[in-house]
Amino acid sequence: MCRWRQSIVCDSRNCKFSPNHPRDCAPPKCKQTCWQYRQYPQQYSPNINSMCPTCQQAASRR
Template sequence: MCCWRRVQNTYKRCGHAYDLPDQMIECDNQHCRFSPTHPSTCVPPVCTETCWQFRQFPQQYTPQIDAFCPVCEERRRG
């Protein structure tokens, strides 16, 4: 099912964390109302009885990057 992906990069060397813009992850399931493969001919009431009507919970990732964040890295160079 379609869902949002949330990523927050955490930089180990300075401890700062930055949220990246949320991304919509589209599935290819024709029974998901939000999917690009969902048929345009599938309409209520049949659609609400047979198709997924809600997006899944957001996928959340927090990569731990062994580096300074971009701001701290720029300060170190400057």
């Protein structure tokens, strides 16, 4: 199984997955003011019809 995925980082302070999210923001305040799930395009997962470079290299060694 391929483990390579493109990472899209959110820069918003209101996203709990962002590196800019304040460390002192915690529940219950965080649940009221910050996104608790990934927004577009961070949640975007394209359907890629090819293998990642690591898997392609492993397949060519067989």
